[in-house]
Amino acid sequence: MRVQVVDHPLVAHKVSVLRDKNTPSSIFRQLTDELVTLLAYEATREVRTERVEVQTPVATTVGTAIAKPTPLVVPILRAGLGMLEGMTRLVPTAEVGFLGMARNEETLDIITYADRVPNDLTGRQVFVLDPMLATGGTLAEAIKFIFDRGAESVTCICLIAAPEGVARLEEIHGDDDRVHVVLASLDEKLNEKSYIIPGLGDAGDRLYGVTPPIA
Numbered sequence: 001m002r003v004q005v006v007d008h009p010l011v012a013h014k015v016s017v018l019r020d021k022n023t024p025s026s027i028f029r030q031l032t033d034e035l036v037t038l039l040a041y042e043a044t045r046e047v048r049t050e051r052v053e054v055q056t057p058v059a060t061t062v063g064t065a066i067a068k069p070t071p072l073v074v075p076i077l078r079a080g081l082g083m084l085e086g087m088t089r090l091v092p093t094a095e096v097g098f099l100g101m102a103r104n105e106e107t108l109d110i111i112t113y114a115d116r117v118p119n120d121l122t123g124r125q126v127f128v129l130d131p132m133l134a135t136g137g138t139l140a141e142a143i144k145f146i147f148d149r150g151a152e153s154v155t156c157i158c159l160i161a162a163p164e165g166v167a168r169l170e171e172i173h174g175d176d177d178r179v180h181v182v183l184a185s186l187d188e189k190l191n192e193k194s195y196i197i198p199g200l201g202d203a204g205d206r207l208y209g210v211t212p213p214i215a
């Protein structure tokens with residue numbers, strides 16, 4: 001498993017504004033969108049391509065196209081939805097599947113409440129979007145889910161991660177070069193409620209407002 005923290009002043013600036021508790025939802029959504037585009041640029045370096053013939057106004061040349069089957073983008077609802085548009089803007093030919101997952105804030109168990117992901121992911125490169133990697137429970141479950149359907153590789157794009165969550169994924173996928181994690185920031189730690197410190201609070205709530213927990 002490869003973990004990459006994107007080291008760029010624009011990324012660092014935007015993450016700092018995201019963290020600020022006084023940043024309103026509208027700006028939070030806009031910054032999330034901008035950050036995804038910057039991270040996706042790195043995360044898609046190994047997207048499969050093929051050579052194509054291109055006719056310019058003056059000559060014929062060989063160009064590059066994203067190969068089929070096209071990448072599949074999977075935002076983890078809710079918070080991952082805030083990252084979808086930034087990703088599809090960069091890879092407009094990607095297909096999109098949806099996974100609804102929520103962590104029970106008491107037990108930290110993961111509830112999968114929606115599955116709109118193709119049943120057969122054989123040979124697919126999958127990009128999972130979720131702004132927060134805290135204990136790693138959600139992403140561990142999502143990665144397993146996607147590999148169980150036959151995907152070739154899983155690249156997770158997250159804004160902020162805790163070392164504890166990265167360590168959990170390393171424990172499961174340490175030797176697995178099919179897994180790649182791209183981050184804007186690797187933070188300090190988790191607090192006693194498994195929130196990321198310093199983090200940015202609850203990403204879903206900051207994007208969309210407070211929602212009651214799923215029973």
Ligand SMILES: O=P(O)(O)OC[C@H]1O[C@H](OP(=O)(O)OP(=O)(O)O)[C@H](O)[C@@H]1O
Pocket residue numbers: 076077078079080101102103104130131132133134135136137138139165194202203204205
């Ligand atoms: O690494 P973990 O400890 O599993 O925590 C991270 C998960 O928590 C948040 O989702 P949440 O459960 O709050 O759902 P939401 O997006 O609907 O708010 C976040 O978007 C991740 O999916």
Ligand SMILES: O=c1cc[nH]c(=O)[nH]1
Pocket residue numbers: 079132134194195196197199200201202203204
């Ligand atoms: O800090 C955290 C941890 C989990 N989920 C969030 O949205 N934020």
Ligand SMILES: [Mg+2]
Pocket residue numbers: 079202203204205
């Ligand atoms: Mg949440």
